[in-house]
Amino acid sequence: MLNMKKVFLAFIILGTCATVFAEEGESIVFNSSTGNYLINHYSQIDKKFEQLIFIPTTKINPALKTRFKVGRGEEVRYGYTLTSGRDSQQAIRLLIFDPVSSVTTNLPNIPLNAPPGKIMGDMMNVANYFDTPALWNARMVYSKGQKAFRISWGYNIETGGLTPGSNVVFGFNSRDLPGIILAAVRGYAPDSQEIDGEELPNAKDGGFGQQYTELVTKKNFVPRPAAVPAIAVPSPFDSAVLLDRIQTQMHTWIGMELLDATYSSQLDRYFAAAADAYRHNQPKAGKEHIQTLRKMLKKEHEDADKDDEKEDGKYEGKSDDKSKRIQIDRLAAKVLDFDLKYVLKRMDGNDKD
């Protein structure tokens, strides 16, 4: 019997092909010349092997440019320009931000962790306030666990999408300060073939099933770093607490390869000193430590404190000096400087020591 056969997993790279084997005869073969995957799979329904060509929705080269600036009141205005590279082979149809801590519109704020159901209508109404170009549809749902939001823009026609070389602009407002996440961008692959929905393999089998599931779900998009609302400003305002939150957010960038761990440790010292100073009612000292942090960022990226965004959004961790080892990605430096500048602004006039 098929299910009695010993499962084994091997990853072989032979010339242009990478292969994952599982149950005897079941395999996933990547063809680097086409970018597609040849899937050999035993159909439980048809009782025979079948071959499928899975076309990933990743044959795109998107650039995601983020802008953020303080708008009216204490709101932060977030804007995004999504550009499809001229070398993209597919139209782009979907952009997803997850998690996003909050958004602000003229409507009442959506609470986190509301009972499922009717709240989705309220979220849809909120999404209608987002900057959304023609032919695109904004959506807002809860992130898994309902402790944040998942915001997306999708092309609202059955075919087509953002073509290579063109761009679209999205945006929204939030009271929260920016952090960085990896946005998901998906292309259009209408001819892609997948295993029939009612005979999917076991996603936890450690072999073919797991590889297949990850391929069609967790890996079927292109990630791009984006600044999104991530840091809630404490109310009543507390600069030490806010600095702790900014630092916690900053640490997540190490895993995204936007921040060098050693450099992060250097920043940590001044974060701790600044927060400690504010906790001990020494705002002048706190301000000096923050200024030191900002100088460190400016040393890495000359334009870290500039509003104008030169960043082209590609996920490359750029530095001004090409010969220099990258300590912090330019977008990360700009986000961090923005957040620190916000702390200083709120503390202006409160110097006591």
Added chain:
Amino acid sequence: MCDPNQLTITISGGTTTEPWHKKHDPEHTQANLPYKATVTDQNGQPQANVSVTITTDVTSDSGGHVHTNGRPKGKLVDQTGATVSTKDGKMTIPGTTDGSGVFAFTFGAEEASGTHTLTATCVGCKDPAKSTVKAEISGLMLLDENPLSYELRGSLDPHPGNHYFSQAAMVQIINLAHSYRVDKAFNKQLMKINDSSLIKGGTFDVLLDWTSESNVHGGHRLGIVVDINNYKTARNTLFEEFAFSSDIKANWHGKGTAPHYHLLLLNEDH
């Protein structure tokens, strides 16, 4: 003196286990429970070399299966000196108590969820001993009807409760259905929600044969997938992307006579 007609038999072991997943556990080493049948005399002293018989039965209509033909009742295996596997187990097994007055065996669940009763008897025992074991996926919840927001369908007499979900999946399907109702792309349609899982999970044997092997509902065991019937002829890109926007994978089931979408509410099957 020991009165052979005044012996007492007791039975002890687990009370719950998960339904057997035949495809992923062909050796049946996971979905089973160790049990002991113990024989003592009127003074409470263990009795060795007593012949015992263990039988297993299943409660009709339990596990959400309101059909009876050929229902398997569980797999008993003599564990004495053996591994805990219950592969090829039987509904009735004989045994003999050891020096501690114990006969050890295992109970193995079937693919179908349900409530089983184990009965132990012995030569010379006054009364049989009974124990109940439930084969179930715990924590599944019924999706309530809400005709203004979505349409529940697919309930059939043999499986009257076909909309049970895990807690995390329940949140996903309710939110998805409500979003679908108000999303501009779908013209205020109601989402047509068909089978998810039975009340206690386990095999959803649409062919009424107590196994997932022969049917196309193999993934409907844990309350984390659901079938959607709004699209019956071909894939719909907008719907697939709508689902992805909610972190849900929509898989097209195009084989057979009733094409539909099979949603992985937590991005995994089985």
